Amino acid sequence: QRVELAAQRLREMGLNVIIPATAYRADGYLAGADGHRAAELMSAFERDDVQAVFPGTGGYGSMRILDALDFAKIRQHPKVFVGFSDITALHIAIHQRTGLVTFHSPNPIWGLGSDTNLSPLSAHWFWRAIHRNAYRPPHGRPAEGYLISATLPTTNLAQLSGDSRQLDCGAHPPITLVGGRARGELTGGNLSLVAATMGTPYEIDTMGKLLFLEDVGEAPYRVDRMLQTLQLAGKLKQAAGIVLGQFTRRDDEPLDQYTTTMEEVLTGHCKGLGIPVVMNFPVGHDPCNITLPVGIPAELDADGLTIRLLACPTR
Numbered sequence: 001q002r003v004e005l006a007a008q009r010l011r012e013m014g015l016n017v018i019i020p021a022t023a024y025r026a027d028g029y030l031a032g033a034d035g036h037r038a039a040e041l042m043s044a045f046e047r048d049d050v051q052a053v054f055p056g057t058g059g060y061g062s063m064r065i066l067d068a069l070d071f072a073k074i075r076q077h078p079k080v081f082v083g084f085s086d087i088t089a090l091h092i093a094i095h096q097r098t099g100l101v102t103f104h105s106p107n108p109i110w111g112l113g114s115d116t117n118l119s120p121l122s123a124h125w126f127w128r129a130i131h132r133n134a135y136r137p138p139h140g141r142p143a144e145g146y147l148i149s150a151t152l153p154t155t156n157l158a159q160l161s162g163d164s165r166q167l168d169c170g171a172h173p174p175i176t177l178v179g180g181r182a183r184g185e186l187t188g189g190n191l192s193l194v195a196a197t198m199g200t201p202y203e204i205d206t207m208g209k210l211l212f213l214e215d216v217g218e219a220p221y222r223v224d225r226m227l228q229t230l231q232l233a234g235k236l237k238q239a240a241g242i243v244l245g246q247f248t249r250r251d252d253e254p255l256d257q258y259t260t261t262m263e264e265v266l267t268g269h270c271k272g273l274g275i276p277v278v279m280n281f282p283v284g285h286d287p288c289n290i291t292l293p294v295g296i297p298a299e300l301d302a303d304g305l306t307i308r309l310l311a312c313p314t315r
Helices: 002-012 034-046 062-068 071-076 085-098 120-130 154-161 191-196 220-232 262-273
Strands: 080-083 102-104 147-149 175-178 181-190 210-216 241-248 277-279 292-294 297-301 306-309
Touching: 034 062, 034 071, 062 085, 062 191, 071 085, 080 085, 085 102, 085 181, 085 191, 085 292, 175 262, 181 191, 181 241, 181 292, 191 210, 191 220, 220 262, 241 262, 262 277
Parallel strands: 080 102, 181 210, 210 241, 241 277
Antiparallel strands: 102 292, 147 306, 175 277, 181 297, 297 306
16 A cells, blocks of 8 residues: 555656566575575666656665675666665665665655654655756756755745645754764665675765665664764764754653663764764654665755755756
8 A cells, every 4th residue: 555655646746657576575584595686676776668767665674785796787777776774775875885875764664654753844845856957947057956954944844745734853853962063975875775885895984975774673782783884984073064963662661770861872973073063963763764875975964954955866
């Protein structure tokens, strides 16, 4: 039902939707054997009649197919590629191996195909990111980027999205952890997947980049361990700036005086880096999941809680 609802919404935006016959196949906890899934992804990229690829959901299994992908062919057939969570592995690998921009965004099952997991904020920034028509400037000037705000006024949002529902980004509103501005390419995604790339041929490159991180269902000590991995590898201090997204479905209420909260873990790892840091930015497993293009040069204004894209992501 969620896939069908997502397809309906995409069609309403003028897109032709193809749902493969194997979309609902299962192989244990995977959506098919590794070879089959890799072949289907390559087929989607190589088809001339396909302009965008929408993995159904995250879950688990993307890292298992990385070695089976032909990145040279993907580079030759650029597509809009979307998704988040487990899809982080594909975002990092595709961008670093091909130079293509991909879109960390809601996916069909968790977001586009759900009435509860797609807020007006998410919908607005998703369509703003992937639709080429949104970038056509007046008077024939080159297409440019745009400003992403975590605090877009509800009245403006309703006008832009046609949705009058109140804007609600949950119990953890965005805050400035360390002020300042920084420029660099956007990279990152789900913390568990980012940490899992360490020591592999697809290890994330954060040098001079704006690193964004989010996660779901992880206890503070597990987030601490993954951030410590990135810390020891130099990945945090190499970044130009950090955007900490939503860390949701967590049990971080102190059970006693020895418990450390999620906010304390995030602050402890990121506040002393000497770079701009924003916390609780609306990115991740939350109805407010702003689309961020991986590989686009951008400027983070930590004081203003904004990210300005410095180029058109669908160029």
